Amino acid sequence: MSNYRSNEQTLPTNIPPDNFQLVDIFKALANNHRLKIYNILTRCCTPGTQCDSNDVFSCCVGELDSQLDIAPSTLSHHLKELNRAGLIHMKRDGKQVFCSVNTDMMKTLQHLFTE
Amino acid sequence: MSNYRSNEQTLPTNIPPDNFQLVDIFKALANNHRLKIYNILTRCCTPGTQCDSNDVFSCCVGELDSQLDIAPSTLSHHLKELNRAGLIHMKRDGKQVFCSVNTDMMKTLQHLFTE
DNA sequence: TCTATAATTCGAAATATGTCGAATTATAGA
DNA sequence: TCTATAATTCGACATATTTCGAATTATAGA
Numbered sequence: 001m002s003n004y005r006s007n008e009q010t011l012p013t014n015i016p017p018d019n020f021q022l023v024d025i026f027k028a029l030a031n032n033h034r035l036k037i038y039n040i041l042t043r044c045c046t047p048g049t050q051c052d053s054n055d056v057f058s059c060c061v062g063e064l065d066s067q068l069d070i071a072p073s074t075l076s077h078h079l080k081e082l083n084r085a086g087l088i089h090m091k092r093d094g095k096q097v098f099c100s101v102n103t104d105m106m107k108t109l110q111h112l113f114t115e
Numbered sequence: 116m117s118n119y120r121s122n123e124q125t126l127p128t129n130i131p132p133d134n135f136q137l138v139d140i141f142k143a144l145a146n147n148h149r150l151k152i153y154n155i156l157t158r159c160c161t162p163g164t165q166c167d168s169n170d171v172f173s174c175c176v177g178e179l180d181s182q183l184d185i186a187p188s189t190l191s192h193h194l195k196e197l198n199r200a201g202l203i204h205m206k207r208d209g210k211q212v213f214c215s216v217n218t219d220m221m222k223t224l225q226h227l228f229t230e
Numbered sequence: 231t232c233t234a235t236a237a238t239t240c241g242a243a244a245t246a247t248g249t250c251g252a253a254t255t256a257t258a259g260a
Numbered sequence: 261t262c263t264a265t266a267a268t269t270c271g272a273c274a275t276a277t278t279t280c281g282a283a284t285t286a287t288a289g290a
Contacts, residue, residue, distance in 0.1 A: 019147065019150055019151065020147075022144075023145055023147055023150055026144040027141075029137075029138075029141040030138055030142040030145040031138065031278085032134065033278090035137060035138055035141070039134070060236085061238095062235090070280090071279070071280055073237090073239080073240090073281075076237065076238050077279085078278090092237090094287065094288065095235060095237080095286075095287050095288065097236080097238095110228040112228075146248080148248090175266085176267060177265090177266065177267080185249080185250090186249070186250055186251075187266085187267065187268085188250065188251075188252095188267090188268070188270090189250070190267090191267065192247095192249085192268090207267090209257065209258065209266090210258065210264095211257095211266065211267085212268095
């Protein structure tokens, strides 16, 4: 892929994202399933579970899959997009991959419309 | 078009947008040209002009066209998308159509990532 | 090492989006 | 009314995105 770009490393910093990065971010959120994934990860607690609000909520791919009614390969694709845009982190632990929101990026987005 | 939806009337209110509306909003911003249009309208002043910050900056379609290097029909299409998502207002005055940001929607977006 | 589970990559198909030029509509002014 | 300007609609085409199932990779445990 010749024009592959990722915000995963280039963002976040103190520098606000440029237009290219922003388009990527909005593109990542401009899909029903991806927005739902992001919302799930943003809620710090799932119903019926304890929530330590100091920790960032983290959820494995399989758990997300059970809430979404899409094929695993499709979910994998969507997670890659969210990750590429810098919106979420992904970290393998054994057989599972855990996802969590990138709180720095969240802060960046908070400032976006506020300035 | 059977599943045409517009946020132009249904938003903004005090009620936060639902996921469908949000996807529409992000979709509208998830394009190079449309984001640039939105940025132009968000800046209250164009270089070399006076700015009364109490007024919302307004710009006619032709003026936007001169800054964008796309066909008028393409610009028209993009403006329709931004308008449909509820991000901008459009108002004809004589031969020209003036565009401006929907400040209520802007406020809604400010609160989105903040809650 | 072999097996089962978790997740990803790949390739193909269907759908959606971005773009243009030509034709059309809306308006102001001669 | 006729003409020129501003903008939109329409139809066509190219490109991008979404989705799936099949095959593959990564890992833990027997």
